[in-house]
Amino acid sequence: DAGVTQSPTHLIKTRGQQVTLRCSPKSGHDTVSWYQQALGQGPQFIFQYYEEEERQRGNFPDRFSGHQFPNYSSELNVNALLLGDSALYLCASSFNFEGATQETQYFGPGTRLLVL
Amino acid sequence: DAKTTQPNSMESNEEEPVHLPCNHSTISGTDYIHWYRQLPSQGPEYVIHGLTSNVNNRMASLAIAEDRKSSTLILHRATLRDAAVYYCILKWSSGNTGKLIFGQGTTLQVKP
16 A cells, blocks of 8 residues: 655755645545645645645745645645745645544655755 | 644663653643654654543553643654654644644654
8 A cells, every 4th residue: 555655756946936746645545735844844734635625724825836636636836936945845645534634644755845 | 723842852772761751731622642753854654642541552652641731752662763853743633624733843863
């Protein structure tokens, strides 16, 4: 059983460009959350997708957007990249049961984004 | 979101028990206490969680103070593979989206 997978593993972009990161959830999971982890810091919640809609959002600007597909996979898009967007982007999947996300979230290995 | 406080770093010897403390004095009655850890170059992984009673699983034990204002993650026999950043997280469970609020965590070093 494959766990959470993310692509690409590494990415280098320049300021002002746009980037798309991809995530496939663990089998049987229907909810995807995205986190940003700057070097030396804990992950910060960006947003969560369930039933192809953004269900909750953290304190991130509109430059950060996402999408969830019918097969539950998800994309994170970042427009107008800034140097400060350089970070590890983590995807986590979980299962929603009776309106509540179950306790355990499974994280992928992340995508390392470097903005020059 | 309720906040947790953890020491920045701790050291342990291999095959000895490790007690990782976490303070959460503003915890509410509906907050569950979760622990995740992040091994080098990996995403975080779930370790254990609890509400009021002490909990055990194959990875660790969680001891929760009677007033729930603090908790301790216990690794019974540390191995080199347990070297990681350990995060203590409070998560409101009932009917929520499962958002995790990470702090700085405790970096655990395990010496052979």
